[in-house]
Amino acid sequence: MVGGGQLARMTHQAAISLGQSLRVLAADENDSAGLVAGQVVIGHHTDLAALRAFAAEVDVLTFDHEHVPNEHLRTLAAEGFVVRPGAEALAFAQDKLLMRERLSAQGFPCPAFTQVSEVDDVAKFAATHSWPVVLKTARGGYDGRGVWMVESDAEARALVPELLAAGAELLVEQRVEMRRELSALVARSPFGQGAAWPVVETVQDGGINTEVLAPAPGLAEPLVQQAQEIALRIAAELGVVGVLAVELFETGDGLLINELAMRPHNSGHWTMDGSATSQFEQHLRAVLDYPLGATSLRAPTVMANVLGAPETPEMGPDERLHHLFARFPEVRVHLYGKGERPGRKLGHVNLTGQAIEDVRERAKLAAHWLSHAEWLDGYQIH
Incomplete structure (x- = not known):
């Protein structure tokens, strides 16, 4: 399991009753799983060489978070390593815009949304769906991070240019009652x-x-x-x-x-x-x-x-x-x-x-x- 957090820690506990040994790739030996798992490898999830070396010692590679670069996972799969879930599936958990586009195209019930490339995109969306709207970063963010409730055009103009300048990919969604x-x-x-x-x-x-x-x-x-x-x-x-x-x-x-x-x-x-x-x-x-x-x-x-x-x-x-x-x-x-x-x-x-x-x-x-x-x-x- 790539990631040494609490999800890996609890997966380690479950592995014991299945007669399995969970090897963990952790950033630090004092990570939550690093304190209990018997086989802990120190390495970072963004380091392709560390991922490759780790994958070579296990039967199946899985994750306790979605932050492994998707291109690294595709490389590992192309080299014959078993990666579950695969990069093609995991992409939709890593990128909220990609997820919205795919699920909406397949008829799944989703809030109205649009990609934000410039601040006017938010105002145009709100003109149709009314204020307030929900602004999100497409990648990263959890536990409320990377999500903003935007109440007005003035708030959007104060926030969006700064986020775009920092390289964030953004989408705006309808606020759901x-x-x-x-x-x-x-x-x-x-x-x-x-x-x-x-x-x-x-x-x-x-x-x-x-x-x-x-x-x-x-x-x-x-x-x-x-x-x-x-x-x-x-x-x-x-x-x-x-x-x-x-x-x-x-x-x-x-x-x-x-x-x-x-x-x-x-x-x-x-x-x-x-x-x-x-x-x-x-x-x-x-x-x-x-x-x-x-x-x-x-x-x-x-x-x-x-x-x-x-x-x-x-x-x-x-x-x-x-x-x-x-x-x-x-x-x-x-x-x-x-x-x-x-x-x-x-x-x-x-x-x-x-x-x-x-x-x-x-x-x-x-x-x-x-x-x-x-x-x-x-x-x-x-």
Whole structure:
């Protein structure tokens, strides 16, 4: 796996039960996966020589992020290395404009959009679709980065020329009036087998996913089926191998596609404790061309991200865990071995249970305690 972050760390854990050894290409031995994986190679994902040497020692090359230059992946594939997902598929997760053009051409439901080559492109788009509009960088950007809500022509003229001068490729999209955000997580093998997990609701704060509710509460069955069908069709038509997350907007008129991720995804962390097969095991099964695992729901599950507090608590992580388990012995904790800093994803917690609002409160309390060493006020735990 190229990338030494928390996704590689959790994929390493899943590999153990499959009898596999996950080799990791990490930028630093202290990266999240570098701290636990037995086979860690130090190298950068933009270095073709490092990628080539790494690929020569493994059976299959896969990724915990989408930032490997696509031309490097095409070179590796041309040299006979097995790369999953392939460069042709991964391009649509790396480039939002390319993704929008391809999916719209194939009839998938997407917000209105256009490429931005000059500042007047934004004003022309807004003249048809009204202000505010959403400006995005086509490449890079995650957790709210590379996305701007532009309220007026004056804001566009202050922002767009600077971004274009810096070399950013831009697109502008219609601002969507949505009820909530959803995620349809699926997997596909080289053989063409597909599997879909229950559709989940994702809760964002400042562009960062803070909670996942599995399954999405109150989502009508026709929309569940539509979301799963959209994701499975995209996986098949783009030739995805591995896990695919399709982020969706639920609107008054139906579903719209937001973004794609071709790897294990934050919206699938709940599967570690709430599904028959975790997304990390499934990703390995897919890229190794094993039969895919069952995706059935064990119990309704809430995932809450543990985000770094504004100030690092005096109480150490070990003592925080001690107090947490004393209060909530049923909580499942997954920490990433990262140094604490404000807003950083340090880990997540999963809780299961039938009373989803109570489970959600417990998950929020647990995650906040782990990051802040203080209990949130106003929550009534039964």
